[in-house]
Amino acid sequence: MAATRIELSHGWTFRQQDSQSKDWLSVQRVPTQVHIDLLAHGKIPDPFEDLNERAVQWVGEKSWIYRTSFETPENHARHTHHDLVFEGLDTFATVCLNGTEILKADNMFVSYRVNVAQHLKHSGANNLDIVFESALLRGRELVKQHSHEHNFLVRQTDVGRLPARKAQYNWGWDWGPILMTAGPWKPVFLDSYNVRVQDVWARYELSNDLAHCAGSVVVDVAGNLGPEDEIQLGIYDGDTIVFETKVSSGGAGAIEAPFTMDKPNLWYPLGYGAPSRHLLKATVLSKDQEGAAAASLSKSIGFRRAELVQEADAHGKSFYFRINNIDVFCGGACWIPTDSFQAQIPEKRLRDWVALMAESNQVMLRIWGGGVYEHDALLDACDELGIMILHDFQFACGSYPAYDAFLQTFAVEARQNIRRLRTHPSVVAWAGSNEDYQVQEKYKLGYDYEDKDPAAWRKSSFPARYIYEHLIPQILREEDPHVIYHPSSPWGDGKHTTDPTVGDIHQWNLWHGAMHKYQQVDLLGGRFISEFGMEAFPHLDTLHRMVSDPDQRYPGSMAMDAHNKAIGHERRMMAYVVDNFRLPAPAFSLAAYAHLTQMVQAETMRYAYKIWRRDWQGRKCGGVLVWQLNDCWPTISWAVVDYYLVRKPAFYAIARALRPLDVTVMRKMVDWTQTGDWVDENSALKTGQVDQTLRAKQGVFDVWIASSKVQPVNVQVQLRFVSIATGQEIRERMTQSVTAAPNTTTTVLHRHVAPASIPDSDDATKPFDMSAYDPYVIYAVLKVGGDQVVASDVAWPEPIKFLDLSKRDITFDLTSSSRVTIRAARPVKGFVFEEKPDIKLDDNGFDLVPGADKVVTVEGMDGKDLKYTFIGATGASLSVSGN
Template identity: 45%
Template structure:
């Protein structure tokens, strides 16, 4: 018999386990789902927890247990076949019965399950009742915690009982997300009928240093219902054209591994976007019996080499990525789950997120360790678009326990997910945890890096070290040996996690910590900056979604504060606003001002750290916290829940362009000198390139009066030979004498290559609150583009304009925003998806 699959997506009902009323059972629209989604769909038993204060009304769901039930239609089961019931994900404490018999007990959300139900289905004609009871994860976690009073339950965010449960940790609430404890069939469930099947397929690639040859070692696992002789056929193809095929005769009793080695001459290499194309080879394995194909599995993979370069140098020890022998500055973002109700994230929505990151010039995304091992659609989109993936294991901000059953569950989790993900060329790094070593430091837990005895680690008050420095690296060595493993983020060879000379760091002394001025962000970096951020409000349309009452539409309303989960956010936002900008109380202006601060903060960080990539790789990359939100909220995200980019998205994109110019005067801390102006200021000009070729260009530097828009002195013009994949320093010792040139002025730089302006930058006098931005003489003219739905905006100004931001509308896309406009330098923005019936896009700028 050929392989047959029967999805079990419909026909389900659910109820509160403790509700015995005759009408307790309610219909389920479809699975995958969560109990919250199903309650919302049933007679409004639950209001949308994302609106207003409704999260509080949904907390009762967190404390309940639930039962899901369906009646299976027994498939045809020919002699010599078996039937497996397959669960790709159960959330979280699940007990499964079929016809009243327990067939599965699970306590790990991250593990898939396969159960042979052939005998049970053949015992009777039916009905065959499948039930899944989901025990309350919140109460269960507290119960488990109480059994281990000697463990140090230390950590950040949420109830520390979460550490005892293998469930997405952000479900317990985080400093950007609500407390929504989901339960349910959160990934696909199905019946599979087969006589033999390909159970696993793993293509490993080995690329020769000269890139002329690649060896693909393919391992296939064959499962059979009955012992017999089978043929395993391996086929490698690219874009539908077969390259090589190998057949093997195998005798299978229950399962059998088969390995083939295939050689590819002159392989097409997979590159990060911006460095080359992303060809994906297709590896398929079919299993046949009696000359009949029984099952086939295919996986797409890329051929590339990926290294993390850690070598001693004058700055300490490097930490950067090298792909196919090419050093890559990894500018990008950290990713959290895109929803609290995970099944609601469609494949299309994943694609939109990845597309935004790629269009935003981002090279890497970090899948954060407090969420989930993402859906295959996420990684497939990264593969196809060339977005590198830094993959955390799912441990975050805590001191995890290590009793034997828990370690066994973790071992199964790692095996299941690494095997699921290891063929993706986008994944270039696995990391043991997020900030657990910081918990160790702050809680003063025992950590002696020189002690290399793993058994002794289990006896300390920081036993989780055993997971990160023994269990995980040993699993990686077996399951995906060619992928680099890093014990934690941040982490650097056992040094203090804030050490800027080694490993990666999370730099939170802007916003958190010492709340440094964002203008000096680049001086606070390390060898790889894997977290940093600044909060900003989302756009007005997003706020109007979660605020129902007009009376709540002001910056400090209760609902507004409720949708900002960050501790002390009022003080921190106020500090950065009041230090830099003239304050406002109307909501739309306040929203805009927070966005200006975020955009400037991200620009200062990225611009300086990309410069430090330089030619000696002082900084290997920067991943901002965070790209996205899991609900409509106020957070560090630079794109909100509804995929609306904030201004910071555009400032990051410009700084991360293939060519970027930077101009900066030295920081003058007005708060320390009590607003006394400087007498002189040093300034610097440089060009950053990610290209592979030497380019020749021209740099123009203007000194423009903020008040009049006039050039205060003739522009400086420099011919520049641009260093490939590095930094070209143009001016490092420029001096501005404020006694002879006291007028506040902008340093405006442009880079010309082949007669075109390819990059701009502007350095403004700080702080903005001292500047008069009235009467800018801004003009925005709209013209029809060359394609339907396209509009071209031409923008000019008589005086310098700061942070011109255009309205974000659904399905309308901007080529640029958050612009600085200088007199005599007209800029254009292309708007796509614009209809003639649309009203003109609104916009605003600083001081408007």
């Protein structure tokens, strides 16, 4: 008899276990989490608004009961197996069926399957109860139980999170709230069957020339599989049969069948080829049913060769990814959970996030280790669009224990999630943890890289090394032997995690640490930048949604600060703003300040992605991943796209910097008000003896082309020098024909001397005449095929705050309901249209130069006014009418 599945998604109720009220409240649907259900009944305020996060902390300190009932399936006697399946329970849960305990769960990341055939009633309703204990309190209890054997140390929030296998960000992070969830966060269902295909996957290797693929299809079958039953295994490319065979079962368990493929269609990352996928299918053919299909399982897979190239070179030891023999510069982003409540994330939302990455030319997503092993919908979207994934195991910013029970539950967690993710071609690499070796360094925990005895590691003050360098590699060898593994992020062969010559680094001397200027990113590079970032406010619509009180809608209000969890965010954000831009006058408005923070973030992205991408030449830098792509609630953070998927200007800056062909013009910034910088610049530029007076009259700039094309491209680079005050060109244009080398950067001009845009006086005895001060921008255009403009860039004299940008004479043409042409009589810095969830632009946060019309496609304008602003705008916001 064919298998059946009953989804237990409706008919649930819940209540607080120790509440004086015994009333049961309805649950709209499962999957769910308790905050979702309490909010639906008006029992709590929205935790995402105002200061309500504080008002709901009691929820995480309570135990909660979820209850439902379901009928025993008709003809249940014709099935030998009846499994209750809990794809995810959050987190410490006791499950009872008809009054009998059937499961004790302690891991949010594990799927549980329990055969309940003997507990089902022959007819009528079966009662299912799940009691969820407070993970907050249980975590603290576990710390007490194991404190004699381990020193629990964390860099973020409560130590109780370390022994609890639960999404670590629920305890709060420096970008997210403390919201301790509980509930059946993934689907619950009843499976009835005689035989079931548990898993199917392909273990394979590609030849060096990619022409041949050989491996085994591995299928795991459970239940009553007869010795004469057959299993049909197949690999299909659309309607084409690539491989198909039948094998005898010999009974339940794992069965392998070898296969070969010639000239396979391979999966390529975005921009390097088609992300081709195949269908992998296993079908049990029952002898008793004359060869009919008794059970089957299909998966979408992709074939590709992935390598992490780590070789000694002039800069230390390389760290970059090679896919199908093509070196790939991994420009991309880091990913945190997209919601504080995982159960309310629709699949479409996950696909929309991945689509944003593809739209912005990002090719790698790093899934951070303090969230969850991500949803299939996210992985499927990455497979489809060619986005590579570097997935952390779920450990972050702590010194984790390694006692037996902890290792046992983690081993189950690791195997299950490796098996689920291993057929996704997008998952090219795993990392053991996030920043746990930095915790080891901070607290000087015992770590001797030359000690290769795993048993000794468990007895050290850093026992988690056993997990990252022994247990995980061992499980990967058994479950997915060809996947790339990196012990942690960051990590580099046992050297200090900040060593720029080996492994990956998290570069937090921007924003955190030394708070370097973003113009100094050339001093902060490494072999692979797997984290860096700069905070910014979201757009006004999001700010208003998270702060409902008009009196709290100003920078630095209590409600605004409560929505920024970063330590010292007020002074860090203000420092970067005042270093570079004038504070708005006369009123210090929320709109104006938000815009300035967005400009700081966007400029940081421009510098970082462009300069570190330049280091792709010689493979000095293999990738740049911004912290972070997304938010888990409406907030002020490092995200370049906010909780509502509204893009900040930084998002577009990344998209421009990662174009398949991009041009950069970069001026050397000289802080001429600081004596020390005079000495440094003089030393760097001198061609003989150069004094301060001469130096004030000169500046230098570089021009380069970045290409991810696999073939050379003939291009033309044109430079214009445009007065900021008048909009006139102050010197002749420069034009140069260049062949852009494939998959690298090509230098066009290096340290080219031009007039400086800083005040100077020919006669030091006279006061400086500001009217004679005529700063200019350098506008670079990249053309192919004659006149086709594929990229442009603008270099300004910095800091921008010294410039008067108030009178720009901007005009608009609405050539259609969705196309806006923008022109400016004088150069404009940081032109931003105010975005909302229903407004979508193809570019934003750009600069304008006279003579270069900017055409923006706008979706959702539909007669609405489109507000905009720019650096130096006299009003808080202006608007162009969509009528």
